[in-house]
Amino acid sequence: MIKGYVNKILPFSSVDGPGNRTVIFLQGCNFDCLYCHNPETINYCINCGICVYECPYDALTIVDNKVVWNEKCCKNCDLCIKVCPNLSSPKVKLMTVDEVMDFIKKVKPFISGITISGGECTLQYNFVIEIFRKTKAMGLTTFLDSNGYIPLNKLGLLVENMDMAMIDLKSFDRDEHLKLTGKDNQTVIENIKYLAEINKLYEVRTVIMPCVLDNYYNVDNISKLIASLNPNIRYKIIKYRPIGVRKGVCSFMPDDKLMKKLFNLASRNGCKNVILV
């Protein structure tokens, strides 16, 4: 039975693809983005034990040198995540596909589909394929939320069982992308082109961050790329918010004037479905 590391499951979301969706956040990421809003999804727990002594509700213990989370005692205060020096969480669960499907079955009457996100969900592609396959058999839609770093044209079964994908293109400039995420953007752009070609690209997203990124350059080039592939693909331009990010990272938010300017730029470049968030 295939198992996967699950950071959390959100039963209902209206911002992770079309309609009301259940979102499954998988643990582990191959990027290390400066502005990551869920840095606790990046690494796997190394059982250092630091968080165990901080939990105010005795929901964490050490058994056989491993940290064990007692879900029933947990009040989700997230203090354990705040004190973790390893960008991880003691609340990650190793789940079977059937355990995830049992959750989906319970909420099925209220959702149009599921979105698998992260962390970076494609790192656990066999787990994702099985969940997608079983979810589609239930008549629900399957969406992937990915940083686009794993070449999707080599994951035929994943693409076959996925209805559509949402891909972040965090910077159009290779070096800037490297500085922001720790990886270059070549495969990300190739994935965007590939998904557009097979009509499975639902959305491209760029976060606007004032301190680190050349936002005008990025939106200009990314919107031109989208318009050249299919102007109806949604381009979501996201305002950076310094909430939940690591300490010492940019504390300024872009102003509304800049966001509007970028919206107009993307529209002028031919994108017909631009949204600001």
Ligand code: SF4
């Ligand atoms: S979120 Fe973490 S610190 Fe808070 S109660 Fe749960 S296990 Fe304890």
Ligand code: SF4
């Ligand atoms: S979640 Fe973080 S602090 Fe807690 S045991 Fe694991 S690595 Fe250590």
